Amino acid sequence: METYGLEQLGIVNAAAVYRNLTPAQLTEHALRRGEGTLSATGALVVKTGKYTGRSANDKFIVDTPAVHDDIAWGKVNRPMEKEKFDAIFAKVTAYLQNKEVYVFDGFAGADPKYTKSFRIVNELASQNLFIHQLLRRPTPEQLASFTADYTIVAAPGFKCVPEIDGTHSEAAILVDYEAHLVVICGTRYAGEIKKSVFSVMNYILPKQGVFPMHCSANIGTDGDSAVFFGLSGTGKTTLSADPARKLIGDDEHGWADDSVFNFEGGCYAKCINLSAEGEPEIYNAIKFGALVENVVMDPDTREFDFDDDSLAVNSRVGYPVEYIPNAELSGMSPSVPKTVIFLTADAYGVLPPISKLDRNQAMYYFVSGFTSKVAGTEIGVTEPVPTFSTCFGEPFLPLDPSVYAAMLAEKVEKAGAKVYLVNTGWNGTGQRMKLRYTRAMVTAALTGEIEKADFVTDPTFGVQVPTAIEGVPSELLIPENTWADKEAYRAACRKLASSFVENFKKYTRMSAEVVAAGPKAE
Incomplete structure (x- = not known):
């Protein structure tokens, strides 16, 4: 043998x-x-038991x-x-x-x-x-x-x-x-x-000399590439799957001096609440050759119930990237990224829906890796809960965060890339930002149209906020405008800013300039 x-x-x-x-x-x-067993679509379905x-x-x-x-x-x-x-x-x-x-x-x-x-x-x-x-x-x-x-x-x-x-x-x-x-x-x-x-x-x-990234990446028709950082639930997979651009990969990439490249040859997507209307690319990738974990399936019809989380909230499917119709099968772009997007879902309702970051701010918000949980999403969560994951991938980073932050700054500066912070979460209306508005903002960043807008400085977070973007109601771009109670807005700003400041104290190797680029808690 x-x-x-x-x-x-x-x-x-x-x-x-x-x-x-x-x-x-x-x-x-x-x-x-x-x-495991076969589903009606031909995918292999398994249960992982205790560990989901x-x-x-x-x-x-x-x-x-x-x-x-x-x-x-x-x-x-x-x-x-x-x-x-x-x-x-x-x-x-x-x-x-x-x-x-x-x-x-x-x-x-x-x-x-x-x-x-x-x-x-x-x-x-x-x-x-x-x-x-x-x-x-x-x-x-x-x-x-x-x-x-x-x-x-x-x-x-x-x-x-x-x-x-x-x-x-x-x-x-x-x-x-x-x-x-x-x-x-x-x-x-x-x-x-x-x-x-x-x-x-x-x-x-x-x-x-390669910057490893927990991000998705895509490439435009002109060969311009972009990378999207974001924790679970912020829209990383959804926003990088752009019909006008080819998907390089959805999770793990490297940024070299002359390329951005996917580590993988496949995708590992969440299945909870999956629908053909909401995420058709993932939905249609669940076919023969895919491995589905912990999705409830009718034992007779072998049809999936993606809304049933009795086996796991973190139900998943793994499939090759060629199952995505608009994928870049080479897994790489011959050019370095011109646009870097940090995605967050702010449940406090105070971060601008899109803002531009300078060099030190980019390092600060990258290292912070912020998103938040909204009240009611988990048992015991009664108010917004800040969540920080260093460099948007803390569990997988063996080196000090300052190493990855310095590489980000170096690559961005050398490429002349623009860095934007995009909030896919909530505002003062209590409503989450509509996907079509977020897509319009991201498209404006990718095409450079956003740079034609006038910008104002957010008084708490110090970032530059555009006052107009085509396809987006202007009143949504400035968070304070969406709050009827201005004092409540300012209190929410202070609370979130304080969370950032407190979290960043553990990063003892970051420069004073980067520390100063964070939000102001007072």
């Missing part, structure tokens, strides 16, 4: 080893093994002398001793003996100058299907000469024992940057594999 070199990892005596099977073959294997999202508290980085000074240690980047990692890895490889093992050899990074090769070793055929669709797939020639830069071993059936293994629970996501090895166990949530690739790229690409 061909083992494809797995014995070098210590995986011996496997019942069978399958390498780079097709989506059809992997779907057949998953069905045979009872991992990332398990942030279960991620560790192996602390070795070679990487110790690089890592921003803390509550996100938790250290693990090398001996403990090696012990867990030995148990995982022993666990995989006498089991069927699935291998996917592929790539991350569409720009060939920065492509990294990844070997993914899976216990589950369904997870192997997922990563086959999410990473960049090799040609037969590339596969014949494949050598992995990094290896990820995912064995969800292996459960850690915290008292013995030094983990927080039965699940663990363990990254050994020096050994070029990641171990994932105890969780069936496929997103852990994808995000482990992202974490690796976020560590190695800055050393090559």
Whole structure:
């Protein structure tokens, strides 16, 4: 039996080893093994059980002398001793003996100058299907000469024992940057594999002068590219899927000196409340070859109920980017971005719907990574709750935030790019900004039309706000105009500004100029 070199990892005596099977073959294997069922559209549907999202508290980085000074240690980047990692890895490889093992050899990074090769070793055929669709797939020639830069071993059936293994629970996501090895166990949530690739790229690409970004990206007919940063629920996927522009990718990209490129070859989209009318591209991508996680399905008709969150609010689908009709299949733009957009959903109703940022403001709002939860969206949430995720991707950033912020500033300055903060959230009327207005504002930013407008300075946040944009009621552009109670507006401004100021105190390596570019709490 061909083992494809797995014995070098210590995986011996496997019942069978399958390498780079097709989506059809992997779907057949998953069905045979009872991992999932087929939907009416032909997509493979699985339930991930206890873990329906990332398990942030279960991620560790192996602390070795070679990487110790690089890592921003803390509550996100938790250290693990090398001996403990090696012990867990030995148990995982022993666990995989006498089991069927699935291998996917592929790539991350569409720009060939920065492509990294990844070997993914899976216990589950369904997870192997997922990563086959999410990473960049090799040609037969590339596969014949494949050598992995990094290896990820995912064995969800292996459960850690915290008292013995030094983990927080039965699940663990363990990254050994020096050994070029990641171990994932105890969780069936496929997103852990994808995000482990992202974490690796976020560590190695800055050393090559490439700015890694948790963002979507698209490209216009004139070759002008744009990137969209934003946390969940801010409209990143929706706004980057522009019928007038080609989608480069929806989640993870690199900004090099002469390109912006997708890390992946697929998309991983949320399914909750999905509809053909609201997001037709995602809706129509759920077909044979896609992997659907935790979406409720009628057992007889096999039709989806995307509104039912009884299995998970974070229901997902993974599919190759070619399932999107307006995708840029090369995965890259030969030109650097000219427009950078930070998306936020402000439930306080005080951030302008669109504003322009200078260099220091761009670094401040990028590092802050702000959005907010609105009252009523979760049990116990009775007023707006600020949410900050460093650089719009805190769980996946091993280096200090100042490193990524400096790279953003350098790339923006060199490219002559414009940076805008777009609020897709609420205003003083209590209503959320209509999508058609947000699209008009984003289009004005992408085409440069916004620069023809007159701008005023927001007194609290210091950003430049346009007073007129075609297709948008002018009274909506200045937040204060939407509030009947002006004192209530000012109180909400102070409250949000104070949250920004308090959150930014933890960034001790940011310059005084960047700190001063933030909002004024008084």
